[in-house]
Amino acid sequence: MSRSFLKIVAGSRQGLNVPLPPREPLGIGRKYGGLLLDDPLISSKHCQVEARGTDWVLTDLGSTNGTMVDGRLVREVVLRPGSEIQLGGTRLVLFVGAPEEPVVAEEKAQGETSANQADIAWLLDEELVELAGSGERTRTPADVIGQELRLPPGLNALVEVVAGQDTGKVFRFTRGNVNVGRRNGEVPLSDGEVSRRHSVIEVFGRDMIFLRDLGSTNGTYHNGRRILVARLRSGDTVGIGKTVLKLHVTR
Numbered sequence: 001m002s003r004s005f006l007k008i009v010a011g012s013r014q015g016l017n018v019p020l021p022p023r024e025p026l027g028i029g030r031k032y033g034g035l036l037l038d039d040p041l042i043s044s045k046h047c048q049v050e051a052r053g054t055d056w057v058l059t060d061l062g063s064t065n066g067t068m069v070d071g072r073l074v075r076e077v078v079l080r081p082g083s084e085i086q087l088g089g090t091r092l093v094l095f096v097g098a099p100e101e102p103v104v105a106e107e108k109a110q111g112e113t114s115a116n117q118a119d120i121a122w123l124l125d126e127e128l129v130e131l132a133g134s135g136e137r138t139r140t141p142a143d144v145i146g147q148e149l150r151l152p153p154g155l156n157a158l159v160e161v162v163a164g165q166d167t168g169k170v171f172r173f174t175r176g177n178v179n180v181g182r183r184n185g186e187v188p189l190s191d192g193e194v195s196r197r198h199s200v201i202e203v204f205g206r207d208m209i210f211l212r213d214l215g216s217t218n219g220t221y222h223n224g225r226r227i228l229v230a231r232l233r234s235g236d237t238v239g240i241g242k243t244v245l246k247l248h249v250t251r
Contacts, residue, residue, distance in 0.1 A: 003097035009163035011090030015242040025050035041088030082224025149176030164243030165190040176203045193241030
C-alpha cells in the first residue's frame with residue numbers, strides 16, 4: 001500500500017493533510033475518530049476510511065446527513081485517487097503516493113505505448129538541447145525547462161488555485177512552459193510546503209500538455225496520484241504542498 005493521505009480543501013481545517021494509516025481505519029466525526037471536525041452537520045461518528053488490499057474504502061457509519069463522494073450519496077465505496085469526499089461543510093480529497101516504482105499518470109485505456117511515448121518525447125527534447133552545439137556542457141532537466149517555449153497560437157490556458165493559501169488566484173499562461181514554485185516562477189505560490197522550483201507545465205498543443213515534477217521535496221500529484229511526469233487535460237487538478245490547482249484550456 002502506497003503512502004496516502006486526505007487533504008482538507010474546504011471547511012474549518014482547510015489545508016490540513018491527514019495521513020491514512022495502512023493497518024487500521026481512520027474514523028472521521030465531530031466527537032470520535034482519528035480526524036475530528038468541528039461542524040454541526042457532521043455526526044459524532046460520521047464515516048471511516050480503511051485499507052482493503054490495494055484499495056481505500058470509505059464507509060458511512062449511519063450519519064444523519066450522509067456522506068457524498070464525487071457528488072453521490074454513498075454507504076460504502078472504493079475511493080479512487082482524486083476522489084472528493086463531502087460531509088457537512090467539509091470537503092476532502094484523496095491523494096495517493098507513488099508505489100515503489102515512479103508512476104507516469106497515463107490513462108489505462110491508452111496502454112503502455114502512450115506512456116512510453118510520453119517518456120520518449122521528454123528524452124528527445126533533452127537530447128535536442130544537448131546536441132544544439134558541439135562542446136556544450138551536459139544539460140540537466142532544469143536547463144531544458146529554462147528554454148522558453150512559445151504558447152501555441154490561439155490556445156488559451158490558465159491554472160486556478162482551488163485550495164490552499166492562494167485560493168481564488170488565477171495564473172494565465174503567456175508562454176508554453178510555466179514554472180510552479182514557492183514565490184517563484186510563472187505560478188508563484190505562498191504555500192510553505194511548495195519547493196522553490198517545484199514543477200513545470202509544458203504546453204505543446206491542446207492535447208499535448210505535460211506536467212513534470214522538478215525533484216520537489218513533497219512531490220507533485222495529478223488528479224490525486226503522485227507522478228514524475230503526467231499528461232494533463234483541461235479540468236485536471238495538480239496538487240503540490242497544501243495547494244490544489246485546476247487547469248483550464250480553451251481556444
